[in-house]
Amino acid sequence: xxxxxxxxxxxxxxxxxxxxxxxxxxxxxxxxxxxxxxxxxxxxxxxxxxxxxxxxxxxxxxxxxxxxxxxxxxxxxxxxxxxxxxxxxxxxxxxxxxxxxxxxxxxxxxxxxxxxxxxxxxxxxxxxxxxxxxxxxxxxxxxxxxxxxxxxxxxxxxxxxxxxxxxxxxxxxxxxxxxxxxxxxxxxxxxxxxxxxxxxxxxxxxxxxxxxxxxxxxxxxxxxxxxxxxxxxxxxxxxxxxxxxxxxxxxxxxxxxxxxxxxxxxxxxxxxxxxxxxxxxxxxxxxxxxxxxxxxxxxxxxxxxxxxxxxxxxxxxxxxxxxxxxxxxxxxxxxxxxxxxxxxxxxxxxxxxxxxxxxxxxxxxxxxxxxxxxxxxxxxxxxxxxxxxxxxxxxxxxxxxxxxxxxxxxxxxxxxxxxxxxxxxxxxxxxxxxxxxxxxxxxxxxxxxxxxxxxxxxxxxxxxxxxxxxxxxxxxxxxxxxxxxxxxxxxxxxxxxxxxxxxxxxxxxxxxxxxxxxxxxxxxxxxxxxxxxxxxxxxxxxxxxxxxxxxxxxxxxxxxxxxxxxxxxxxxxxxxxxxxxxxxxxxxxxxxxxxxxxxxxxxxxxxxxxxxxxxxxxxxxxxxxxxxxxxxxxxxxxxxxxxxxxxxxxxxxxxxxxxxxxxxxxxxxxxxxxxxxxxxxxxxxxxxxxxxxxxxxxxxxxxxxxxxxxxxxxxxxxxxxxxxxxxxxxxxxxxxxxxxxxxxxxxxxxxxxxxxxxxxxxxxxxxxxxxxxxxxxxxxxxxxxxxxxxxxxxxxxxxxxxxxxxxxxxxxxxxxxxxxxxxxxxxxxxxxxxxxxxx
Numbered sequence: 130x131x132x133x134x135x136x137x138x139x140x141x142x143x144x145x146x147x148x149x150x151x152x153x154x155x156x157x158x159x160x161x162x163x164x165x166x167x168x169x170x171x172x173x174x175x176x177x178x179x180x181x182x183x184x185x186x187x188x189x190x191x192x193x194x195x196x197x198x199x200x201x202x203x204x205x206x207x208x209x210x211x212x213x214x215x216x217x218x219x220x221x222x223x224x225x226x227x228x229x230x231x232x233x234x235x236x237x238x239x240x241x242x243x244x245x246x247x248x249x250x251x252x253x254x255x256x257x258x259x260x261x262x263x264x265x266x267x268x269x270x271x272x273x274x275x276x277x278x279x280x281x282x283x284x285x286x287x288x289x290x291x292x293x294x295x296x297x298x299x300x301x302x303x304x305x306x307x308x309x310x311x312x313x314x315x316x317x318x319x320x321x322x323x324x325x326x327x328x329x330x331x332x333x334x335x336x337x338x339x340x341x342x343x344x345x346x347x348x349x350x351x352x353x354x355x356x357x358x359x360x361x362x363x364x365x366x367x368x369x370x371x372x373x374x375x376x377x378x379x380x381x382x383x384x385x386x387x388x389x390x391x392x393x394x395x396x397x398x399x400x401x402x403x404x405x406x407x408x409x410x411x412x413x414x415x416x417x418x419x420x421x422x423x424x425x426x427x428x429x430x431x432x433x434x435x436x437x438x439x440x441x442x443x444x445x446x447x448x449x450x451x452x453x454x455x456x457x458x459x460x461x462x463x464x465x466x467x468x469x470x471x472x473x474x475x476x477x478x479x480x481x482x483x484x485x486x487x488x489x490x491x492x493x494x495x496x497x498x499x500x501x502x503x504x505x506x507x508x509x510x511x512x513x514x515x516x517x518x519x520x521x522x523x524x525x526x527x528x529x530x531x532x533x534x535x536x537x538x539x540x541x542x543x544x545x546x547x548x549x550x551x552x553x554x555x556x557x558x559x560x561x562x563x564x565x566x567x568x569x570x571x572x573x574x575x576x577x578x579x580x581x582x583x584x585x586x587x588x589x590x591x592x593x594x595x596x597x598x599x600x601x602x603x604x605x606x607x608x609x610x611x612x613x614x615x616x617x618x619x620x621x622x623x624x625x626x627x628x629x630x631x632x633x634x635x636x637x638x639x640x641x642x643x644x645x646x647x648x649x650x651x652x653x654x655x656x657x658x659x660x661x662x663x664x665x666x667x668x669x670x671x672x673x674x675x676x677x678x679x680x681x682x683x684x685x686x687x688x689x690x691x692x693x694x695x696x697x698x699x700x701x702x703x704x705x706x707x708x709x710x711x712x713x714x715x716x717x718x719x720x721x722x723x724x725x726x727x728x729x730x731x732x733x734x735x736x737x738x739x740x741x742x743x744x745x746x747x748x749x750x751x752x753x754x755x756x757x758x759x760x761x762x763x764x765x766x767x768x769x770x771x772x773x774x775x776x777x778x779x780x781x782x783x784x785x786x787x788x789x790x791x792x793x794x795x796x797x798x799x800x801x802x803x804x805x806x807x808x809x810x811x812x813x814x815x816x817x818x819x820x821x822x823x824x825x826x827x828x829x830x831x832x833x834x835x836x837x838x839x840x841x842x843x844x845x846x847x848x849x850x851x852x853x854x855x856x857x858x859x860x861x862x863x864x865x866x867x868x869x870x871x872x873x874x875x876x877x878x879x880x881x882x883x884x885x886x887x888x889x890x891x892x893x894x895x896x897x898x899x900x901x902x903x904x905x906x907x908x909x910x911x912x913x914x915x916x917x918x919x920x921x922x923x924x925x926x927x928x929x930x931x932x933x934x935x936x937x938x939x940x941x942x943x944x945x946x947x948x949x950x951x952x953x954x955x956x957x958x959x960x961x962x963x964x965x966x967x968x
Contacts, residue, residue, distance in 0.1 A: 151182040151268070154261040162258050163463030164450070166299045169199055169292045175261055176204055176288060183268050185209040186279075193349030196330035199292040201346065203353060206267045207283040208276070211240055218242075218283060219357055225492040226358050226435060227566035228529060237492055241484035242359035243477055244285040244436075246427055247469075249336045251294020252326035253367035255445050255465035260288035262470040267477070275474070278481035285359060290346065291328075291335050298326025302449055310450040312459055314370075319447045324739035331751070332743025333948070336364065337423075337588070339430035340574070341950035342527050343747070355434075355529045360487040361480045362436045364427030365469055367445040371455045373412030374468050375419060375442035376402045379428065381583040383421045384576075386499055386569045387432060390490045394437050394483070401479045402472050411468065422581075423588035424573045425950075433570045435494040437487070439476075443468050499572065500563035503604040506575045507541065507552055508559040513669070514600055516637025518559065519618055519699065520952050521598045530567055530574075533611035535560040541605030542577055544595040545864075545880075547910055552603045560609050575604060578911050589860020589884065591912030596862045596882040599953030621701050625688035628677075628704035630716065632663070633695065635671030635876050638752060638952075641959035643698045644673050645755040648726040648963075650690065653679040656724050656964060658872065661713025663705050671875030671964055673724065674716055676708070722967050727774040727803075729962070734761030737781035741807055744946040745779055748955065755962075766790045770797045775962065778810035780944065786813055795819055799934030803966045805958075811940040812889055821897045821931050822940050825890045825921070858885040858922075861912025865902045865927050872964040873901045873930055873939065876956045882910070883927060883943050884951060888918060890925035891942060902928030928957070930965060937966040 155161050157175050167175075180189035186209060193201040205215055222242060224235030245263065247256035267275045267284060289295055298321065305318050313319075324332050329344060338347040368375065378395035399415050406413050419440050421429050431438030444454075445465045454460055480487060510518050525532050535554055543550040554560065563571045573579075577593050595602035625631065633640060635656070647654060655674040660667065680687055688704075695702040714720030729749070733742045742759075749757045757777075760768055765785050768776075776794065785791055795817070798804060806814050815822045865881045867874045874881070881902055893900050906923050914922065931938040939961050945954025 151270075152178065153265050161463070162262055163255075163461060163466045166254065166302060166450070166462075167258060167261070168299060169289060169296050172257060172261065172288055173200060173202065176202060176264065179264055179268055180204070183270075186212060186268055187264075188212055188215060192353045193346065195293045195346055197293045197296075199296070201290075201292070201349060202288065204264060204286040204288070205283060206264065206286065207240065207279045211279070211283055215283070222358060223356070225488065226495045228355075228358065235492060237485070237488050239488060240281050240283045241361065241480050241487045242283050242285065242357060243361045243480045244287070244354070244357070244359035244431075245363050245365070245473055245476070246287045246290055247365045248288070248295055249290040249364060249427060250327045250334070250366060251291045251296070251329070252298040252321060253365075253446060254295060254298060255367060255443055255462055256365035256469045257289045257295060258462065258466040259365070259469035259473060260286055262466065263473040264288075266470075266474060275477075278477055280481075281484040282477060282481045284477055285357065287350070290350065293330045294326045294328055301326070306449070312451040312453045314452055318449045319452055321447055323735045323737075324742070328739060328743060331747035332739040333747065334740065336366075336427050337425050337948055338950075339427060340425035340528065341524075341948065343949040348527065351527065358434060359431070359436055360491045361476065362427070362431035362438050363473070363476055364438070364440045365473075366440060366442045367465070368442045369446060370444045370448040370452050370460055372442070372444040373414055374406065374444065374472075375414055375417070375440075376472055377439040377441075378416050379419055379421045379440070380417050381420060382581050382586055384424075384429070384433070384573055385580055386501070386572055387421060388494065388499070391432055391437060394487070394490075395439060397483065398437070398439065398476060398479050401475050405471050405475055418587070420583070420587050422579065422586050422590070424570070424592060426588075433573050434567065435491050435569075441469065441472050494569070495566045498564055499569045501572050502606055503542070503572070503575070504563055504608045505535075505605045506561040506563070506571070507554055507603045507605060507609075508561070508595070509552075509601040510555070510557040510559055511601070513636055515618070516639045517598050517600050517952065520638070521594065521600065522559070522618065524594075525561070528567070528570070530561065530571060531565045531611070531614055532559055532561045533614040533616055534558065535609035535611055537607070537609050539605050539607045541603040541607070544577060544593065544602050544604070544910070547577075550603065552605075554609065560611060562608065562611060564608065575602075577604060581913055586859060586913075589886075589912065591860060591862040591884075591910075593862070593911055596911065597950065597952055599877075599882055621696060621699050623692040623695050623702050625692045625702065625704055627685065627688060629706050629708060630674055630676040630704075631688075631691055632666075632668055632703045632705060633673040633675075633700060634668055635673065636669070637876065638955045638959065639698045639700050640673075641956065641963065642753050643695055643700045644724070644963060645753045646694050646698070647673075647675070647691075648724070649755070650694075652683065652687075652690070654724040655716065655721050656967070657714055658720050658722060659713055659870070662711040663709075663713075664707070665711070666703055666705075669876060670870070671872065671960070674721060676716065724963060724967060725774070727962060728772055729755070729757045729775045729777065730768055730773050731757050731759050731777045732762045732765065732779065732781070732783075733759045734763060736762050736783060737779050738809075741779035741781065741944065744944065744949055745777055745807070748946050748949055748958065752949070752955070753959070766793075770802070773797070773802065775803045775805065777805045778807065778814075780808035781810060783810065783813055786817065791817070795933075798936035798938060801935040803936055804938045805941065805961050806938060807941050808887055808944055811891070811942045814938060814940070815891065819933065820938070821894050822926065822929055822938075823892050825892050825925050857915045858888060858918055859913045861885045861914050862910045863904060863908045863922070864910050865904060865908065867902045867928070868899065871899055871901045871930070872967070873899075873928060873957065873960050875960050875964060881928075881957070882953050883945075884947055885909075885912075885914070885922075886943060886947065889942060890921060891927075891929070891940070893924070893926055894929050894931065897933070898929055898931035900926055900929055902926070939965055
């Protein structure tokens with residue numbers, strides 16, 4: 130076997146230090162890294178061991194816990210002098226980024242900060258193993274080379290961003306191997322069962338959550354990240370085990386805010402990696418597949434916040450301890466960990482050698498106006514949008530984005546029309562300046578039409594905050610001085626007394642959460658199917674009505690219970706002294722319906738998309754805090770239909786629809802059940818003989834394209850990856866026309882901003898249902914839509930309700946809970962859950 134040429138400076142001494150009891154990972158664990166899988170508790174124990182033995186060079190802090198209670202740690206590694214001065218280094222670095230509040234200028238004579246993030250995807254396991262090798266190499270007193278680097282470098286190590294997902298994979302793997310591992314790729318140890326270990330406890334992809342912070346791991350980590358803002362950040366991953374190693378520079382498209390320096394230094398890092406990989410004869414590639422566009426990745430979030438953000442990808446998903454690749458080579462966990470270890474040290478080496486330039490460019494990034502054409506973003510703060518605005522302000526706070534109030538008027542880009550329009554800034558409106566220190570990030574987040582330098586991209590192509598949160602906003606070329614920076618909307622403090630009844634406006638997720646909690650308490654609710662005015666107060670359709678009548682068991686405690694729950698959720702509740710309205714339906718009318726507490730089943734397991742299941746499960750369990758029963762789709766026949774009111778079918782493929790259970794479900798709907806079908810489930814249900822919803826034919830659109838270009842079938846082989854792009858919608862935003870008199874759209878204006886993630890469009894429902902959300906003509910607002918798909922995006926159904934017997938089927942052909950960051954869709958799901966079909 131050809132002897133590998135490894136860094137001279139990483140050779141581990143075989144003799145224990147006489148001055149300390151520091152152990153290498155192999156000595157501490159009892160096995161060589163990569164020959165066995167290390168469980169999370171063992172990883173934590175090793176990091177604690179090093180921190181205890183060499184405290185002068187390492188500080189270990191717990192920054193949070195996962196959903197399953199596993200601790201999350203950061204390790205700070207440097208010289209004794211730097212560790213002793215760590216807090217001053219942090220504060221000075223924030224001053225360089227103009228993130229401090231003391232207006233003191235930062236000193237560039239400071240160590241460079243290098244942050245290494247390992248194992249964000251749980252089943253991409255080699256990087257956590259590599260983190261221990263990296264830590265030991267940096268901390269080993271006999272390693273003169275790393276000691277030299279640490280003179281001007283502080284290394285921050287997060288050894289495992291996703292312990293729950295990693296443990297799911299590692300424990301499963303250990304449970305299926307025998308005395309020896311089996312490298313044959315079709316053996317069961319290489320075929321991970323649903324849902325896999327990639328995601329966290331709620332099946333979320335944490336590498337898409339850096340900006341949105343919907344998950345507890347992300348919120349805790351990003352709080353720490355924004356208190357440091359490193360100059361260099363690396364996100365370690367794995368890809369197919371048949372792929373060689375990938376490192377920087379990244380592929381196009383790059384967002385246009387990325388500076389020339391950030392582009393160029395990726396090449397500097399990459400050349401240093403290539404030097405070591407070339408010496409060892411290791412395969413690698415650069416500049417392909419992994420772009421820098423979508424703002425919520427572990428490389429783009431850092432890069433839009435002044436860092437050199439990079440992704441490194443080692444081949445190895447599903448590889449276990451060893452696997453035979455398509456080329457017949459044997460890839461081991463030892464190999465994979467060594468490769469990540471190598472790029473870890475190479476990154477630190479390159480950063481140390483360029484420390485002064487990295488720090489100076491970092492300071493320059495935050496001092497330079499990179500705002501682009503728009504200097505201010507004006508957010509209209511309408512009373513009916515209060516809950517959406519609160520969610521937006523929380524997002525700003527989580528990301529240390531400045532905002533405030535201002536005065537003035539002007540004109541700018543209207544996100545709703547896509548055209549220039551005039552505006553007046555009212556007292557309660559929110560203004561965000563793109564000339565603030567985080568102006569580049571603000572520019573990306575509000576970008577109405579992100580410019581694609583290459584249509585082959587890895588994720589969605591539109592994410593402008595006005596669409597995400599469903600609010601009215603303008604992008605202006607004018608600058609408006611801010612007052613009341615970081616303002617907070619006042620918390621609601623209800624103090625109810627005895628009354629005929631109480632009313633809660635139906636306006637957003639917090640309203641829905643309140644209703645969910647009241648239903649769980651056993652409080653009887655009603656809701657109005659139309660807007661109404663009572664005692665001079667106006668309430669929208671869907672507003673919840675709580676009367677003393679029907680809630681006698683709560684006695685005099687009813688006002689106290691209502692006040693407590695509403696205050697906790699920051700929702701206003703109004704007391705009324707009559708059931709007779711000034712306009713609308715009286716509270717005893719048939720236009721006011723009893724709101725029943727639905728018993729909900731969510732299908733999951735093999736055949737369903739774990740991401741789609743996770744979107745729904747997390748929203749119900751963590752945000753709504755409403756009970757849901759998860760049932761494997763293969764076990765659907767076990768469901769007690771007499772005790773089920775709502776069946777949620779996430780995106781997936783359902784074999785049972787072709788069998789007797791499919792007929793049983795149809796009978797359950799006819800008897801009064803409700804199905805909520807997401808994305809692919811909508812497609813499958815549309816093929817059932819009893820469905821009145823059908824897919825649109827694509828023949829007409831295809832014929833138009835072919836008439837324009839009779840040679841469209843002639844393709845070049847080297848464009849095979851791009852040939853499908855013209856037929857796709859890569860996460861663009863469309864404006865959907867809605868019927869907001871239907872319960873599905875209570876709480877919305879006459880339109881809805883939807884992410885377009887699928888290429889399927891449905892015909893209008895002709896009989897037996899309601900076309901609640903449709904597109905009638907070209908409706909694209911932002912993002913990329915292929916030229917072959919674009920002509921077809923008209924006259925079609927996006928959201929519909931089929932009445933079937935006493936029940937209903939709700940078709941959500943686009944995911945309204947996408948990654949739980951698409952705030953604009955959450956109320957629609959609550960409408961489906963609590964209001965649609967209530968009689």
